[in-house]
Amino acid sequence: MPTTDARIDAYIARQADFAKPILTHLRKLVHKGCPGVVETVKWGMPFFEHAGGMLGNMAGFKQHCSFGFWNASLLKDPEGILHLKDKNSMGHFDRLTSLKDLPADKIMVAYIKEAALLNEQGVKKPAPAKKGSKPALPEPPALTAALKKNKKARTAFEGFPPSHRREYIEWITEAKTDATRDKRIATTIEWLEEGKDRNWKYRK
Secondary structure, three states, X not given: OXXXXXXXXXXXXXXXXXXXXXXXXXXXXXXXXXXXXXXEEEOOEEEEEEOOEEEEEEEEOOOOXXXXXXXXXXXXXOOOOOOOOOOOOOOOOOOXXXXXXXXXXXXXXXXXXXXXXXXXXXXXXXXXXOOOOOOOXXXXXXXXXHHHOOHHHHHHHHHOXXXXXHHHHHHHHOOOOHHHXXXXXXXXXXXXXXXXXXXXXXXX
16 A cells, blocks of 8 residues: 555645546556655645655646656656646646546656656756856946045955955946946945945845
8 A cells, every 4th residue: 555645635635626536646646656655745735755856746726737747857758748848837747637638647657657766866957057157347447547546445346256346347337427427436436445335235
């Protein structure tokens, strides 16, 4: 007998009549494809875990249900049935409104087995690439000239991290008129003399 979580029983019982057989069947298929799967509830939805990692999840909504694999992008998808992009609902099988919307049981079980194997092998989705730091902005000539005349302000500016220097440079270069630019440069020099960064007013 599969080990089930009473919270998922209660979750399914609360769903609309059309959703109950869909969620019940999906749950049954997960246990068939991955005996020993662990049921749990996260973010208010039924989740399935295996070999120390997430396997998939399902959910019921007012007019449809969804089912998704945690590592869907790593599945081979020989049937071409997974909606990985431009899907209209959460999950990887679009909007499930009846059992007819589900792939054949044999196909679903095969996908579940593959997903379970990925977990057993410790295969995980690659971490999203970290955004590289923004390139340094060229210093406005007018700011450079003002900093040359004020050693204290220049020392403070050069001691700031790149992000703080960028904030001042962007503020100055975004000025619509020369008058506004000059006013901002004057304020910049004043604040730098006090060791303040561009957004000091908003920092605790």
